[in-house]
Amino acid sequence: MRSAINIGMIGLGTVGCGALSILQENGDAIARKVGCELRVTRIADIDLDRERPVQFDRSILTNDAYQIINDPDVDIVVELIGGVSPAGRFIMDALKNGKHIVTANKELLAREGHSLLVEAGERKQDFSFEASVGGGIPIIRPLKIDLAGNRIEEVIGIVNGTTNYILTSMSQEGEDFGEALAEAQKLGYAEPDPTNDVEGHDAAYKIAILASIAFTSRVNVADVYHEGITSLTQRDTSYAEELGYCVKLLAIAKDRPNGMEIRVHPAFLPKSHPLASVNGVHNGIFVRGNAVGDVMFYGQGAGPMAAGSAVVGDIVDIARNIVCGATGRIACTCLDEKPVLPLGETITKYYVRMRTTDMPGVLAGVAGVFGENDVSLATVLQKTRGRGKNGQAEIVWITHEVKEENFRRALAKIESLPVVAQINACIRVEE
Amino acid sequence: MRSAINIGMIGLGTVGCGALSILQENGDAIARKVGCELRVTRIADIDLDRERPVQFDRSILTNDAYQIINDPDVDIVVELIGGVSPAGRFIMDALKNGKHIVTANKELLAREGHSLLVEAGERKQDFSFEASVGGGIPIIRPLKIDLAGNRIEEVIGIVNGTTNYILTSMSQEGEDFGEALAEAQKLGYAEPDPTNDVEGHDAAYKIAILASIAFTSRVNVADVYHEGITSLTQRDTSYAEELGYCVKLLAIAKDRPNGMEIRVHPAFLPKSHPLASVNGVHNGIFVRGNAVGDVMFYGQGAGPMAAGSAVVGDIVDIARNIVCGATGRIACTCLDEKPVLPLGETITKYYVRMRTTDMPGVLAGVAGVFGENDVSLATVLQKTRGRGKNGQAEIVWITHEVKEENFRRALAKIESLPVVAQINACIRVEE
Numbered sequence: 001m002r003s004a005i006n007i008g009m010i011g012l013g014t015v016g017c018g019a020l021s022i023l024q025e026n027g028d029a030i031a032r033k034v035g036c037e038l039r040v041t042r043i044a045d046i047d048l049d050r051e052r053p054v055q056f057d058r059s060i061l062t063n064d065a066y067q068i069i070n071d072p073d074v075d076i077v078v079e080l081i082g083g084v085s086p087a088g089r090f091i092m093d094a095l096k097n098g099k100h101i102v103t104a105n106k107e108l109l110a111r112e113g114h115s116l117l118v119e120a121g122e123r124k125q126d127f128s129f130e131a132s133v134g135g136g137i138p139i140i141r142p143l144k145i146d147l148a149g150n151r152i153e154e155v156i157g158i159v160n161g162t163t164n165y166i167l168t169s170m171s172q173e174g175e176d177f178g179e180a181l182a183e184a185q186k187l188g189y190a191e192p193d194p195t196n197d198v199e200g201h202d203a204a205y206k207i208a209i210l211a212s213i214a215f216t217s218r219v220n221v222a223d224v225y226h227e228g229i230t231s232l233t234q235r236d237t238s239y240a241e242e243l244g245y246c247v248k249l250l251a252i253a254k255d256r257p258n259g260m261e262i263r264v265h266p267a268f269l270p271k272s273h274p275l276a277s278v279n280g281v282h283n284g285i286f287v288r289g290n291a292v293g294d295v296m297f298y299g300q301g302a303g304p305m306a307a308g309s310a311v312v313g314d315i316v317d318i319a320r321n322i323v324c325g326a327t328g329r330i331a332c333t334c335l336d337e338k339p340v341l342p343l344g345e346t347i348t349k350y351y352v353r354m355r356t357t358d359m360p361g362v363l364a365g366v367a368g369v370f371g372e373n374d375v376s377l378a379t380v381l382q383k384t385r386g387r388g389k390n391g392q393a394e395i396v397w398i399t400h401e402v403k404e405e406n407f408r409r410a411l412a413k414i415e416s417l418p419v420v421a422q423i424n425a426c427i428r429v430e431e
Numbered sequence: 432m433r434s435a436i437n438i439g440m441i442g443l444g445t446v447g448c449g450a451l452s453i454l455q456e457n458g459d460a461i462a463r464k465v466g467c468e469l470r471v472t473r474i475a476d477i478d479l480d481r482e483r484p485v486q487f488d489r490s491i492l493t494n495d496a497y498q499i500i501n502d503p504d505v506d507i508v509v510e511l512i513g514g515v516s517p518a519g520r521f522i523m524d525a526l527k528n529g530k531h532i533v534t535a536n537k538e539l540l541a542r543e544g545h546s547l548l549v550e551a552g553e554r555k556q557d558f559s560f561e562a563s564v565g566g567g568i569p570i571i572r573p574l575k576i577d578l579a580g581n582r583i584e585e586v587i588g589i590v591n592g593t594t595n596y597i598l599t600s601m602s603q604e605g606e607d608f609g610e611a612l613a614e615a616q617k618l619g620y621a622e623p624d625p626t627n628d629v630e631g632h633d634a635a636y637k638i639a640i641l642a643s644i645a646f647t648s649r650v651n652v653a654d655v656y657h658e659g660i661t662s663l664t665q666r667d668t669s670y671a672e673e674l675g676y677c678v679k680l681l682a683i684a685k686d687r688p689n690g691m692e693i694r695v696h697p698a699f700l701p702k703s704h705p706l707a708s709v710n711g712v713h714n715g716i717f718v719r720g721n722a723v724g725d726v727m728f729y730g731q732g733a734g735p736m737a738a739g740s741a742v743v744g745d746i747v748d749i750a751r752n753i754v755c756g757a758t759g760r761i762a763c764t765c766l767d768e769k770p771v772l773p774l775g776e777t778i779t780k781y782y783v784r785m786r787t788t789d790m791p792g793v794l795a796g797v798a799g800v801f802g803e804n805d806v807s808l809a810t811v812l813q814k815t816r817g818r819g820k821n822g823q824a825e826i827v828w829i830t831h832e833v834k835e836e837n838f839r840r841a842l843a844k845i846e847s848l849p850v851v852a853q854i855n856a857c858i859r860v861e862e
Contacts, residue, residue: 022580022722029647032766033579130577136723138569138577146561146569148464149453149743216460274729277708291453292567292740295730298705299723309723312580326757335463 004037005319008068008099010090011081012045012052012061015104015131018308019078021054023315030312034319042068053304069094076318078311079103088112095119095127100327102314104131104307110205110221113212117332124328126321128314133159133206134283136306137299138313143213143287144330150289152214154254156430159206161281161301162190162197163229163249167237167266168279171246176234189281199228200249200264207251211262214287215255217338219262225343226264236353236425239396240268243351243379246276250430259339261346268351268398268429344405349378349429351398352411355421358393362419366395369417373410376400392421398429435468436750439499439530441521442511443476443483443492446535446562449739450509452485454746461743465750473499484735500525507557507749509742510534519543526550526558531758533745535562535738541636541652544643548763555759557752559745564590564637565714567737568730569744574644574718575761581720583645585685587861590637592712592732593621593628594660594680598668598697599710602677607665620712630659631680631695638682642693645718646686647766650693654771657695667784667856670827671699674782674810677707681861690770692777699782699829699860775836780809780860782829783842786852789824793850797826800848804841807831823852829860 007023009016023030023040031037043056044065068074069090077094079101081087087108091101092115101120103109108116109132120127130140134157143152158164162184169180181198184190196202204226208219229249240247245268254261269276274296278284283301288294300306321327356362363382370377379398399407415423438454440447454461454471462468474487475496499505500521508525510532512518518539522532523546532551534540539547540563551558561571565588574583589595593615600611612629615621627633635657639650660680671678676699685692700707705727709715714732719725731737752758787793794813801808810829830838846854 018722026580026582026722029582030580033647033764136578136720137726138573141577142569142573145748146572146744147567147740148747149457149461149740151457151460216464274708277705289567289740291449291457291736291743293731293734293737295568295728297726297728299726303724305722306724309578309580309720312722313577316579317576320760321757324757324760326752326755326760329751329755329757333464 002036002323004039005075005322006039006041006073007076007078007315008042008071008074009040009078009080010044010065010068011079012043013080014304015307015311016080017052017054018304019080019311020056022305022308022312024054030316034316035323036319038315038319042071042074044068065090069097069099074099075322076100076102076315078315079105080311082107084108084111088116091116092119095123095125098123098125100126100318102128102311102318104129104311106132106202106205106209110208113209114218114334121328121331126318126327128318129209130314131307131310133209134285134297135299135301135303136309137283137285137297137301139210139285139297140213142297144333147287147289147292150291152255152287152289154288155207155210155214155285156275157207157210157251157283157285158248158275158278159251159283159285159301160197160203160249161283162194164278164283165189165281166198167229167247167249170232170234171237171241174234174238177230177232198230200226203249203251203264207253207262207264210285211253211260212334214253215260215336215338216333217260217336218334219260219340223340224262224264227266229266232266233425236427239353243398244271245269245429246271247427248275252430256341259341261341263343263346266427268427270431344403344408346404347401348404349399349401349431350407351396351425351427351429352423353394353396353425354423355392355394357419357421358391359419362393363395365417365419366414369414370399370410373413374406375402375410433467433754435470436506436753437470437472437504438507438509438746439473439502439505440471440509440511441475441496441499442513443474444511445735446738446742447511448483448485449735450511450742451487453736453739453743455485461747465747466754467750469746469750473502473505475499496521500528500530505530506753507531507533507746509746510536511742513538515539515542519547522547523550526554526556529554529556531557531749533559533742533749535560535742537563537633537636537640541639544640545649545765552759552762557749557758559749561745562738562741564640565716565728566730566732566734567740568714568716568728568732570641570716570728571644573728575764578718578720578723581722583686583718583720585719586638586641586645586716587706588638588641588682588714588716589679589706589709590682590714590716590732591628591634591680592714593625595709595714596620596712597629598660598678598680601663601665602668602672605665605669608661608663629661631657634680634682634695638684638693638695641716642684642691643765645684646691646769647764648691648769649765650691650771655693655695656774658697660697663697664856667858670784674829675702676700676860677702678858679706683861687772690772692772694774694777697858699858701862775834775839777835778832779835780830780832780862781838782827782856782858782860783854784825784827784856785854786823786825788850788852789822790850793824794826796848796850797845800845801830801841804844805837806833806841
């Protein structure tokens with residue numbers, strides 16, 4: 001029986017400090033659960049001097065990650081520096097040195113996860129990444145174990161807290177995107193450069209990871225369509241409200257008969273949907289399985305302690321495997337090779353807002369073009385504003401389900417109609 | 432490498448048929464995930480002839496459970512007959528014959544789970560029971576693994592779909608308890624004898640199981656206070672609505688410094704609480720950990736396929752352990768011996784509705800008695816009805832947090848005041 005399992009941590013930033021303080025604070029209880037002590041024996045970070053919100057023996061700190069990767073006494077390497085390089089090299093070298101891996105690195109996983117997971121699998125070493133999606137919310141392991149009896153049909157996530165905070169402010173406070181972003185930045189919920197969040201990159205990494213596991217087929221983030229929330233206006237969030245929807249940045253993955261539909265974009269979501277009540281910086285992940293039906297996982301999607309909780313959960317799981325000689329127990333589950341469908345194959349509903357000339361026959365004319373292109377309409381709402389001022393009307397449409405390429409063809413024709421001044425917004429509707 | 436893992440199923444009722452059909456329908460995918468085939472080789476049920484919604488080779492059916500328990504080729508025994516006896520004996524004998532166990536039997540676990548889990552642990556055999564709480568919602572394993580780094584502070588569950596359906600109808604349709612129950616019975620959501628659900632027994636079993644795992648200390652259901660929903664009136668659900676609450680049957684477990692607070696009762700819950708949107712037959716389990724913060728798990732709490740999904744998830748997990756020689760990997764996690772606190776030690780808020788004489792000074796008098804007994808008041812609402820007809824007023828109070836025994840003392844004194852005609856309702860408020 002081992003007396004201790006040694007952990008080396010690469011990266012002592014926000015999440016690293018969270019994980020370290022959890023291991024300290026709950027260490028005794030964790031040791032009893034695992035059956036042996038977990039010790040953080042080395043920590044690498046490029047910044048040796050920074051003040052950190054956690055106390056620890058500074059003598060274990062190094063600025064050389066290879067002091068950990070090459071340390072024969074380290075059992076588990078926890079990579080928390082983020083980014084593809086050098087994190088990918090660190091992890092690969094650590095695997096080759098026989099280390100088990102815990103990481104929160106969504107970008108690395110979504111870009112180069114496959115080769116790392118294969119390497120770990122062949123070596124019967126563990127590779128866990130619960131913290132890469134949904135902060136502390138258990139989702140990776142439930143998909144791999146608890147829901148393993150299901151064919152997962154779809155995963156829909158609100159997986160980016162920054163954009164969800166902004167969208168919640170826009171909808172509840174009536175703010176415009178710019179105001180809501182500025183407020184989120186002031187509160188520390190958005191980065192000074194918010195591109196990664198507001199353009200949907202972060203959510204794309206996460207849905208690539210979730211889809212890979214849910215559909216047992218590797219998804220590379222390069223194949224994931226993503227669209228951000230920067231062009232959303234308060235006008236559309238208030239139409240959403242009026243029509244019984246909220247607006248969310250959704251990360252959507254559906255297993256269709258001919259391939260996987262994977263996309264990130266703002267969407268109208270009915271207020272009755274379980275994800276509709278996921279507000280502020282919270283995350284929620286909705287899963288539909290052919291046996292379990294609909295389940296949802298909800299919680300804090302970020303923050304040092306929440307993400308730290310997921311990191312420590314992974315460490316505990318691996319430590320138990322080490323104790324009972326069962327590392328590599330669940331290898332990479334990407335057993336299939338399903339294609340990612342092109343965006344044109346997407347089947348969804350649409351909300352369209354347009355300004356037209358305010359004269360008889362316009363509504364019928366536009367509706368006619370939709371119809372000619374097999375776009376069936378569910379809702380039409382016309383509000384005439386400023387008649388006499390500029391003689392324009394605003395028309396809002398919600399379609400029934402339609403193949404994206406058909407919809408785009410219809411919309412191009414509508415845009416070219418002389419009576420249509422502008423297509424102001426075009427947002428997918430997820431039911 | 433094994434070519435197959437053999438499963439014997441005891442009980443082919445609703446959940447058994449669900450699990451069997453999942454193993455059939457998703458069998459190939461499951462086999463690839465596990466790395467070997469899962470075969471149901473024997474099924475025992477007292478009813479050999481009943482028509483069942485699943486096709487299978489009738490020659491494997493027996494009415495003698497010991498044909499499974501004593502079959503040397505069976506690896507995993509799945510017990511789905513429910514109830515304490517003979518299920519407990521079947522499981523104990525199967526454990527002694529080296530079988531791993533999957534069960535959905537909440538009553539058995541909550542009454543006699545400890546001895547069975549200890550037996551399994553000593554023998555390094557697996558004993559899984561994800562389906563015992565929350566149907567297909569992953570909750571047991573996330574508590575044991577993903578959230579293992581946390582000290583869990585509280586678990587609050589809507590874990591009984593029948594009562595949640597009734598309460599949702601009362602609140603949304605304005606029905607009274609009797610009407611809503613009758614409707615639930617008509618739809619098959621409530622049993623002809625609904626006692627087990629509406630009196631809170633079922634929820635008590637489930638919170639005993641959840642608390643045992645969350646707080647790593649055995650909870651026997653005999654120590655769990657439970658109160659049903661039969662005396663709830665539409666009047667109180669509509670007051671709840673008016674005051675910004677919904678009414679739910681909550682199964683509550685809190686880890687207090689001096690012991691565990693565990694109780695099942697109807698409660699007012701603010702509409703902003705994540706559990707407030709868990710409606711109809713759905714279940715939701717809210718968990719607060721000292722690292723992860725608040726997380727919630729949501730889904731169908733019952734039904735053959737949802738519960739079957741959890742059963743199959745357990746089977747897959749055990750099968751993976753068998754394949755890599757790591758059975759008994761996670762033994763019983765009840766490592767502590769914390770007392771269950773007496774109900775009088777409960778700290779909560781209260782909603783009280785009473786009828787009083789409608790004359791000056793009554794409100795002040797009642798408020799005075801609350802104050803003398805250290806019950807601090809948050810909300811008072813007086814609506815005078817029927818003045819002149821019977822000269823009575825209705826007063827509704829919501830207290831701040833108070834120790835239950837202090838509250839009861841105050842209430843007894845108030846009840847004895849000559850101006851107080853009746854205490855009509857007294858419902859705990861969970862914030």
